Amino acid sequence: MNFQPDSVPDDVWISIFENLSSPADLATLVRTCRRFSSLASKPLLREVRWRRVESTARNLDAWTDNPEYAALVSLPRKVVVAVNFEFCTRNFWPFQMNSDMELHDSMYAQVQNFTRIHELVLHDTAISPYVYTILGALPSLRSLSIINCTFIHLTTTFAEHRQASHSHQATPTPDFDFTSLPLTSLRLHKITFPVEPGPGFSNDDTPLHPLHLITASSLRSLSLTWTSTRAMIFGHRNWSLPSIEHLEVLMPFLTRDLVDSLVGFVSRCRPDVRIALNIERHNLSDQQITGIQIPLRGVWKYKGPLSFASFGPNSGARSSLTHLVMNEPADLVGLLHGLEKLPKCIQALDIQVRKWDIELLFAIRELFPNITYLVVRYGRGVLPVDFFVTLGADILFHLPHLHTLQLLNDKSCSTTRPLTPHSSVFWGGLQPAPPPPTTPHFHHPLHHPHHLNPHLLNPHHHYHHNFHHHHNFHNHQNLQNFQTHQNLQNHAHTHPWGSNNVVAGGMDDAASDEPASAADDDAEGILEQEDLRDYLVGWNRYCKCLRHVQLDESRWWERRFEGDHWVEVEIVDG
Numbered sequence: 001m002n003f004q005p006d007s008v009p010d011d012v013w014i015s016i017f018e019n020l021s022s023p024a025d026l027a028t029l030v031r032t033c034r035r036f037s038s039l040a041s042k043p044l045l046r047e048v049r050w051r052r053v054e055s056t057a058r059n060l061d062a063w064t065d066n067p068e069y070a071a072l073v074s075l076p077r078k079v080v081v082a083v084n085f086e087f088c089t090r091n092f093w094p095f096q097m098n099s100d101m102e103l104h105d106s107m108y109a110q111v112q113n114f115t116r117i118h119e120l121v122l123h124d125t126a127i128s129p130y131v132y133t134i135l136g137a138l139p140s141l142r143s144l145s146i147i148n149c150t151f152i153h154l155t156t157t158f159a160e161h162r163q164a165s166h167s168h169q170a171t172p173t174p175d176f177d178f179t180s181l182p183l184t185s186l187r188l189h190k191i192t193f194p195v196e197p198g199p200g201f202s203n204d205d206t207p208l209h210p211l212h213l214i215t216a217s218s219l220r221s222l223s224l225t226w227t228s229t230r231a232m233i234f235g236h237r238n239w240s241l242p243s244i245e246h247l248e249v250l251m252p253f254l255t256r257d258l259v260d261s262l263v264g265f266v267s268r269c270r271p272d273v274r275i276a277l278n279i280e281r282h283n284l285s286d287q288q289i290t291g292i293q294i295p296l297r298g299v300w301k302y303k304g305p306l307s308f309a310s311f312g313p314n315s316g317a318r319s320s321l322t323h324l325v326m327n328e329p330a331d332l333v334g335l336l337h338g339l340e341k342l343p344k345c346i347q348a349l350d351i352q353v354r355k356w357d358i359e360l361l362f363a364i365r366e367l368f369p370n371i372t373y374l375v376v377r378y379g380r381g382v383l384p385v386d387f388f389v390t391l392g393a394d395i396l397f398h399l400p401h402l403h404t405l406q407l408l409n410d411k412s413c414s415t416t417r418p419l420t421p422h423s424s425v426f427w428g429g430l431q432p433a434p435p436p437p438t439t440p441h442f443h444h445p446l447h448h449p450h451h452l453n454p455h456l457l458n459p460h461h462h463y464h465h466n467f468h469h470h471h472n473f474h475n476h477q478n479l480q481n482f483q484t485h486q487n488l489q490n491h492a493h494t495h496p497w498g499s500n501n502v503v504a505g506g507m508d509d510a511a512s513d514e515p516a517s518a519a520d521d522d523a524e525g526i527l528e529q530e531d532l533r534d535y536l537v538g539w540n541r542y543c544k545c546l547r548h549v550q551l552d553e554s555r556w557w558e559r560r561f562e563g564d565h566w567v568e569v570e571i572v573d574g
Contacts, residue, residue: 042075045075046078047076047077047078049082050081050082051083052083053083053099053103057106060106060107077116077119078121079119079120079121081120082121082122083107084124086100087101087104087126104126108130109157111138112138115140116140117140117141118143119145120135120138120144121147122144123147123148125149126149127146129154130154135183136176136180138182141182142183142185145187146210146213147187148189149192150192151192151210153194175207178212178215179215179216180216180217181218182218184219184220184221185219185222186213186221188210188213188222188224188225189223189250211230211233214241218243219244220244220245220246221246223247223250224249225250225251226258226261226265227252228257231258234265235264238268244269245274247276248276248278249262249276251277252280253281253282254279254282254304256292259294263296271297273298274300275299275300276323277296277303278304279327289307294310294311296311297311298320299319300322301323301324302321303324304328305327306324306328310341320345321342322347323348324342324349328352329415331353332353332354335351336359336360344367344368347368347372348374349373349375350375351375352377352379353378354413354414355380355381355414356381356383361395362394365394365395365398369398371399371402373402375406377408377410378410379409379412379413382409383407396539397543401545402543404548405548405550406556408550408551408553409553532551533568536549547560547561553571554570555568555571556568556571557569
């Protein structure tokens, strides 16, 4: 059989190109040869991105001046508008027509020509009532994202508005029927309003505020930032939102009033709505936090302080919460107390503790036996020299469904509040919620190899695969240690999941706010992580779902399926 590229039929290459998700990869293929230029051009046009003023102007000229492009306006399915116009940063009333305004008019005129757009993303650009009319002219539009945009009070094109201004004709503020938009998915985050609104406009409770987009009658998925202004607008309108099935809420700063208004907002959605809640910041003391309860039904994914992860009476018994990410570190005692209150159906945890203690893993083993994804970030302490033996025999042996394990030292967890926000792999954009906890299978984005590590979010990291294939233990003594340790029973544990020094250790953490010295961390000896390769294969016997293990920020180990070889992936900063 001939395996030369020239012998591969065109339809096979086209199928390959259509399954490439990166426009950059397609653009590279287009420049490879004439054949690929012809075959990959159409898949490349599925997504149009406008970011810089100069390149956007050239692209718009190509669409209008090139007859070949003019015949392909039905190809784009997604358009990303990320042009940061100069007029977004200043008041243009009154204004003189300039190149940015001309580009704005040309850009949206071209968007209207793309008759089969399915998704429109507006990022770091301008949003206006005029854009609403463009949305209404796109019958195939289903997904809209408005992120970090500036609202300008423009109801027509700049050219038409200038003409009306010169003829001294006031442009009336048109009514717009937001309910008629064919949207099924909407993301609405961080919209800035000008200090001085244009003539005839107000910034807050205007009938043309972008929040009105949530009233689209076909809307099923909604992701939005919940602020006091939006809570006020919704309180005045009190829209009914019976079609929303998936709701993602970002709360930049938590207050009691915002919690109350959010509860009212959720009550207007359908009863079985699935909620992902993210609380970024608050200024409450530890004593005040304990008095806060968020009575929300349907929260399946939560990111924020652990103390807020209680969503109504008897939340542990009937909760839908399956994913939790902590964004504030806690001492051991407080963390164990918070974990005890979580429902048994937890499947994914990303937690922070100020000082490492093996008792945390014992607690997780007992509380969440069906957990599939576990990340522990600790500020102080080290993994002891015998950690692998304990981890395999006493922890992993009891977690047969565990897919991902990450135990990472993070100095920011030594402080009361994290120095920098952590990116969690399973906290992404708005996605359809997984099935309720009663469903036995866990469909998790980590099953895709590109979602295995939070460092993949950093474009400056490079990864090297070291292929260490381990069919057997190379260290016979390690195998004996495993077999011996599995038969041991720890009779000294007085706590349901740990040793009798848990409380003492937690009290030490709570009483000490100063980071421990390096000598204190090294007192028990540091784990030799090179030994990990000798243990991974043994863990396969009773933790068959395990696919990803990471104990430091410089490397991780992964395998694609049961029976696959473990591969070491090194992370190199560059």
